[in-house]
Amino acid sequence: MIRSIIKTIDLLNKSVGHAFAWCIVILTLGVSYEVFVRYALRDPTSWAFDLSYILYGALFLMAGAYTLSRGGHVRADIFYRRWPARTQAALEFVLYILFFFPGVLALVIAGWGYGHESFVIREVSVNSPVGVPIWPLKMLIPAAGVLLTLQGIAECLRCVLCLREGAWPARLHDVEELESQLIQSHSSGAQS
Amino acid sequence: MSNPQLALLMLGLFIFIIMLGFPIAFTLMAMAVAFGFYAYFTPDQAFFDNRVFYLFTQNTFSVMNSDILVAIPLFLFMGYMIERSNILDKLFLSLQVAFRRVPGAMAIAALVTCALFATATGIVGAVVTLMGLLAFPAMLKANYDQKISAGVICAGGTLGILIPPSIMLIVYGATAGVSVVKLYAAALIPGFLLAGLYMAYVITIAITRPKLMPKLPREQADMGFIEVLLLLLKAFLPLAVLIMSVLGAILFGLATPSEAAAIGALGSVVLAIAYRAMSWGKLREAVYLTARTSAMVCYLFVGSWTFSSIFSYLGGEGMIKDFVLGLDLNMVTFLMLSQLIIFLLGWPLEWSEIIIIFVPIFLPLLPHFGVDPIFFGILIALNLQTSFLTPPMAMSAYYLKGVAPPHVLLASIFKGCLPFVSMVFVAMALIYVFPQLVSWLPEVLYSR
Numbered sequence: 001m002i003r004s005i006i007k008t009i010d011l012l013n014k015s016v017g018h019a020f021a022w023c024i025v026i027l028t029l030g031v032s033y034e035v036f037v038r039y040a041l042r043d044p045t046s047w048a049f050d051l052s053y054i055l056y057g058a059l060f061l062m063a064g065a066y067t068l069s070r071g072g073h074v075r076a077d078i079f080y081r082r083w084p085a086r087t088q089a090a091l092e093f094v095l096y097i098l099f100f101f102p103g104v105l106a107l108v109i110a111g112w113g114y115g116h117e118s119f120v121i122r123e124v125s126v127n128s129p130v131g132v133p134i135w136p137l138k139m140l141i142p143a144a145g146v147l148l149t150l151q152g153i154a155e156c157l158r159c160v161l162c163l164r165e166g167a168w169p170a171r172l173h174d175v176e177e178l179e180s181q182l183i184q185s186h187s188s189g190a191q192s
Numbered sequence: 193m194s195n196p197q198l199a200l201l202m203l204g205l206f207i208f209i210i211m212l213g214f215p216i217a218f219t220l221m222a223m224a225v226a227f228g229f230y231a232y233f234t235p236d237q238a239f240f241d242n243r244v245f246y247l248f249t250q251n252t253f254s255v256m257n258s259d260i261l262v263a264i265p266l267f268l269f270m271g272y273m274i275e276r277s278n279i280l281d282k283l284f285l286s287l288q289v290a291f292r293r294v295p296g297a298m299a300i301a302a303l304v305t306c307a308l309f310a311t312a313t314g315i316v317g318a319v320v321t322l323m324g325l326l327a328f329p330a331m332l333k334a335n336y337d338q339k340i341s342a343g344v345i346c347a348g349g350t351l352g353i354l355i356p357p358s359i360m361l362i363v364y365g366a367t368a369g370v371s372v373v374k375l376y377a378a379a380l381i382p383g384f385l386l387a388g389l390y391m392a393y394v395i396t397i398a399i400t401r402p403k404l405m406p407k408l409p410r411e412q413a414d415m416g417f418i419e420v421l422l423l424l425l426k427a428f429l430p431l432a433v434l435i436m437s438v439l440g441a442i443l444f445g446l447a448t449p450s451e452a453a454a455i456g457a458l459g460s461v462v463l464a465i466a467y468r469a470m471s472w473g474k475l476r477e478a479v480y481l482t483a484r485t486s487a488m489v490c491y492l493f494v495g496s497w498t499f500s501s502i503f504s505y506l507g508g509e510g511m512i513k514d515f516v517l518g519l520d521l522n523m524v525t526f527l528m529l530s531q532l533i534i535f536l537l538g539w540p541l542e543w544s545e546i547i548i549i550f551v552p553i554f555l556p557l558l559p560h561f562g563v564d565p566i567f568f569g570i571l572i573a574l575n576l577q578t579s580f581l582t583p584p585m586a587m588s589a590y591y592l593k594g595v596a597p598p599h600v601l602l603a604s605i606f607k608g609c610l611p612f613v614s615m616v617f618v619a620m621a622l623i624y625v626f627p628q629l630v631s632w633l634p635e636v637l638y639s640r
Contacts, residue, residue, distance in 0.1 A: 021483030024269045031454035057256030060490040063483035072484045073215035080213025095214040103221030110245030175477040179317035183594030
């Protein structure tokens with residue numbers, strides 16, 4: 001039961017994170033196109049600037065929960081990594097309640113007010129006469145908050161499992177940094 | 193409890209919580225909201241009408257539409273693509289042949305490879321592990337001293353966060369509100385200075401103690417001039433051109449850092465295709481990793497912008513200012529004290545947290561001591577090199593240990609890094625004595 005909840009949330013955030021990650025490709029192409037038409041054709045676009053921060057903002061904001069599900073948010077773990085798994089889990093459970101949910105719930109509730117206000121007036125960007133709509137970007141703030149809250153619940157459930165079983169449950173398979181791939185394949189190669 | 197005391201409690205509690213190992217971005221967010229709620233509390237007000245909520249979302253949105261931070265995912269994407277373009281082995285081989293007559297040829301080749309590749313990718317871990325698998329065993333096989341070989345790879349790989357176009361300087365620019373373009377111009381000479389010091393150190397050792405870095409056997413060293421040139425043309429030139437055009441476009445004002453980063457990212461994809469390293473799987477890896485690392489850095493900003501505004505609203509900033517001014521420091525002692533603190537913070541923390549969270553505490557003090565924030569930023573960028581090389585954090589040393597042969601001890605990697613750490617201090621002293629090293633290029637380029 002607990003495992004399937006964790007898995008569902010992990011999968012949800014993985015898919016959302018992966019989907020928004022592709023923004024980087026559009027961002028690269030869009031900005032490159034702008035530079036090209038500005039220099040080669042002397043005809044700059046009126047939308048590229050707005051497009052660039054919208055894609056960047058959506059990219060990092062919506063990848064937040066995905067990054068959390070990969071344990072990718074930076075932490076100062078010089079003491080943490082030396083503790084036994086149960087100690088880690090107990091501490092982390094308490095810290096999630098005290099130092100995680102207040103922040104992300106504020107993101108959901110205050111972000112909803114902020115995004116809704118923008119939606120009501122169908123807010124557009126003032127940077128260019130084209131009027132690129134920016135209310136969808138503001139609406140992403142509460143959405144990211146909801147995803148983070150869900151992932152926080154999954155992480156708490158992980159702590160519960162770890163407290164019960166004495167070892168951290170495995171995470172879903174996903175792409176890893178090159179250094180972790182190399183170090184892992186090196187150490188498994190050395191053992192065999 | 194008075195407000196400034198509360199600010200101090202906030203800072204103390206924050207440091208305590210992150211030392212327990214909790215993700216830093218969320219700690220910042222939660223504490224900013226909680227302390228901000230207290231600070232802005234007005235009786236007879238609905239709970240969610242408290243000003244802190246508006247401040248928090250407003251700050252979140254400011255991070256999202258920052259035209260400076262847009263460059264971060266683009267440079268990351270460029271780095272992840274270059275990492276996957278199978279260029280490193282060719283680069284190392286070609287440089288090794290090119291430097292074959294220089295004393296300590298392999299170490300110099302490894303150093304230049306690390307520096308160039310790290311500059312292009314900006315990601316320290318990948319450079320050190322890739323070189324640890326490629327160059328480190330080769331150097332050991334050629335009977336190079338273990339410690340020097342380790343030090344060269346760790347120190348060379350770490351240069352990537354200093355030499356422009358580096359992500360660290362973008363983060364500093366966004367934090368300190370100074371121009372990234374000027375920071376790049378300012379960091380260029382110090383970056384080369386440090387690389388040059390590393391090289392001078394290696395050559396000196398190679399000449400004075402040739403046993404530590406024996407000459408290569410004959411047959412390996414024998415190659416015609418044209419062949420060497422061709423090798424360099426294939427492996428060295430494309431990457432060097434890519435970096436120089438990205439940097440040149442920024443420095444000469446042809447493109448903003450984010451535009452140049454986009455062109456660089458596109459160029460890195462072209463490079464990967466040209467080296468026949470492009471595949472669907474690699475593109476996917478690069479895309480997903482870009483998203484994760486961007487989220488990691490940018491969520492720190494989301495937390496810290498609100499955290500630091502609450503901190504200064506409560507009077508914490510003023511209190512630290514009064515305290516430091518009360519110490520009766522002059523510019524030199526202030527610089528030494530602040531850099532010492534940053535050096536010590538580099539032991540448990542990584543550069544992103546130090547710059548985004550702790551540097552803002554020093555920034556308001558700079559005008560009092562007449563320190564230019566750009567100069568201060570370059571000192572920090574140099575200083576943070578050490579955080580990768582000194583225990584207990586020493587990320588670079590751990591990465592190398594992770595891929596090194598089992599008989600290489602972590603302690604000897606640390607020992608190998610030490611001379612390079614002292615070179616960092618030499619470089620910091622040099623730019624303090626000759627501040628023109630930092631200020632000359634920006635002045636030439638932008639004083640009109």
